[in-house]
Amino acid sequence: MKDYQAILEQMTLEEKASLCSGLTFWKTKPIERLDVPSVWMSDGPHGLRKEKQNAGTNVMKPAETATCFPPSCTTAASWDEKLIEEVGSAIAEEAKALKVSTVLGPGVNIKRSPLCGRNFEYFSEDPLLAGRMGAGLVHGIQKNGIGTSVKHFCANNQEYLRMSIDTMVDERALREIYLSAFEHIVKTEQPTTIMSSYNCLEGKHLTDHKRMLNDVLREEWGYEGIVVSDWGAMNDRVESIKAGNDLEMPGNKGMNDRHIIKAVQDGTLDEADLDKVVLRMLKFADKCRESEVDGAPQNLEAHHDLARRAAEGGAVLLKNDDKALPLDKSQNIAVIGALAKNIRYQGSGSSHINPPKTVSFLQAMDNAGQKYEYADGYSLKGDGYKEKLIKDAVKVAKDKDAVLVFIGLTDSYESEGFDRKHINLPESHNILMEELAKVNDNLIVVTSCGSPIKMSKWIKNAKAVLNVYLGGQAGGEAAYNLIYGNVNPSGKLPETFPLRNHDNIVSRYFPMGPRTVEYRESVYVGYRYFDTAKKNVQFPFGHGLSYTTFEYSDLSLSSNAIGENDGLTVTFKVKNTGDRAGAEVVQLYVADLESTIYRPVKELKEFAKVFLEAGEEKTVEFHLGSRAFAYYNVLISDWHVESGDFDILVGASSGDIRLKDTVTVTSENPDAPIPNYRETAPYYYNVANEVDKKRIPAEQFEVVYGKPLVENKPYEKGEFTIDSSITQISCTGVGKFLYNVLVFGSKLVAIGTENPDMITQSVKDMPLRSFSGFTGGLVSQMSVDGIVDMCNGTKGGFKKFCRGFKKKNR
Secondary structure, eight states: OOOHHHHHHHOOHHHHHHTTBBSSSSBBOOBGGGTBOOOBEEEOSSSOBOBOTTOSOSSSOOBOBOOOOOOHHHHHHHTOHHHHHHHHHHHHHHHHHTTOOEEEOOBOOOOOOTTOTTGGGSOOSSHHHHHHHHHHHHHHHHTTTOEEEEEEETTOOOSTTTTTOEEEOOHHHIIIIISHHHHHHHHHHOOSEEEEOSSEETTEEGGGOHIIIIIIIIIITOOOSEEEEOTTOOOOHHHHHHHTOOBBOSOOTTTTHHHHHHHHHHTSSOHHHHHHHHHHHHHHHHHHHHTOOSSOOOOHHHHHHHHHHHHHHHOEEEEEGGGOOSOOTTSOEEEEOHHHHSOOOSOSSTTOOBOSOOOOHHHHHHHHTOOOEEEOOSOSSTTOOOHHHHHHHHHHHTTOSEEEEEEEOOGGGSBTTBOOSOSOOOHHHHHHHHHHHTTOSOEEEEEEOSSOOOOTTTGGGEEEEEEOOOOOTTHHHHHHHHHTTSSOOOOOOSSOBOSSGGGSGGGGGSSOOSSEEEOTTTTOOTHHHHHHHTOOOSBOTTOOBOSSOEEEEEEEESOSEEETTTOEEEEEEEEEOSSSOEEEEEEEEEEESSOSSOOOSOEEEEEEEEEEOTTOEEEEEEEEOGGGGOEEETTTTEEEOOSEEEEEEEEEETTEEEEEEEEEEEOSOTTSOOOOHHHHSTTOOOSGGGSOTTTSOGGGGOOOOOSOOOOOOOOOTTOOOTTOBHHHHTTSHHHHHHHHHHHHHHHHHHTTSSOHHHHHHHHHHOBGGGHHHHTTTSSOHHHHHHHHHHHHTOTTHHHHHHHTTSGGGO
């Protein structure tokens, strides 16, 4: 084993500092004399986006060919940990072939709101499901010698002002909802890297947040890998070294290295803190080198088949009246919708994969020799409405045995870089459904989306709804196999589909800004809110139908009275009572029947995907530890079980509970103080008057004000900092000039890219401090400070700006 301490002792201060930042946009720095290699990172997480070198612009360069697996929104809906592990193994194979040592993924941020533009890249609104699926992907990649980067740590749940917004979230919600998935993956998989996020948390940037990066991540959870900044997220490099943020990316010509050197020399940075970072970087680089092999095959054909299976596993049959699906191949059908011809197979942004091929639904139909008539129905641009296209579609739909209608969100509706404004479909899709229903009553809808959509305008006219999410490069083949019954749907929703966005309590507090976003709903995220408030939804969390039926029976608990550390074994049977093979995702929820502190009415604590032949029955066994019954107690800074009765609920979704029993749990810490509302959520009101108080005890949702909220007023002259965005400074003369130049430039750069809106919006929201990283060090920190001074009207700002371009100041 290599003696890293000995290597460290041979390093100069300059060499130590150099390892703390990247060489290029994607590579780390080498130290050749000490045999420290440079290693390559690449965007993921549902495939590889390794940018071609010396091609295109400096932003979103064309990528090497790689398999585009379904994004996390789809694989999460499979609830299949083995399947996503297979996907991870395939991604690792392709990483070896493309000489990539670390894949930047998975993203395990919670889907706090369906409006987050990047939800397609995340798994779930539930931390248990997000953590387990994320761990599966990490395991599949890392067991094959390739590194991962679990992101974005933490409480990074919106795209609007994501690079500067200050997240205000109570400690209990942080622990129970937003940290839990990261904690699970760290403790079970030890990911190679954790990516610190752009945002602030309670007034401090995550890149230099010592409590999160060191106290929680390393000391409490035992994390052993490195922390890498999100690209351009770095705030204060010296403070981030102290906090434990090891690697700054992207490379910026070592701009911040000199600050590290100076801080050590003047005593403001203990060299011992720097040494800890350097030791971790030495181990990281060496471990990455071990994965490098020559001539590794990419296996694109085999991985295409796996991509198809992943898409099939993640499709969710939401509705199937009168057994409208599967279709019979003899039926005379129409296929309506441009999304059937132009498959939407992934989201837009840094995760955009360049696949070797894509197969649309129409191509899959043609390949199978299946006859059909087709009409576009709408355009893929804007809201897509064209009267002629709708008339043509109506004509094609008449007198058909069945009409397959492909509708959903187009690329411009959801993307990294900006949030959605609503959960509506493009209006042309709603109008199309309305007109088709006038001429055919057997409409079978196939929805493509990366996040929940509003269906209330047309769902009554649909006999069946199959949600394929975003199906990856083989999504069309998967849809064909599901629609014609070659594959039995088995996906379940990893998120709630609300009737309307404003039904969700989070809608009041999303995205907020320009200074802060306040998570006033605390732990009431997703189904935890809808079920507690007894709000009707379109489809509940965990919902999904099959072409067969399943029966649950014989629930048994190992005991009906336990101590919290005894553990509880839960067994029950599930039987396939239909006439074809299928898979059922069985879900176990725990409900605290009488809690002193407010808690959701029930929470997911276990799940399994059970594959059953027709008529087959299996016994499912779950083991619950103390955390299944615990909440995070802010007064003791630990998880706490309150003695009492808990319901064990087993079912097919959060809204379809089939079996129930009760266990009495005795706390190991019965004398622990129970926090009141003010102590738990000191500066939020949880739901206040926005719920039906006849259904929920009013005291659970009282107004609880503590310290004053930050007033979210626009920034004014004299208040600007390096955290201010281009848009925010545009109210000044200098800022407006800079805004116009950069936005115009971003539009030029974005020409020919897959999503120019994402690039332009990202520039508008970019804080000034990120200029240095994204320009490769061309714009120095001194120049950025000069811009801030000019916007604030401080004398000498222009001179400072100009001096910053001198070589010695960069």
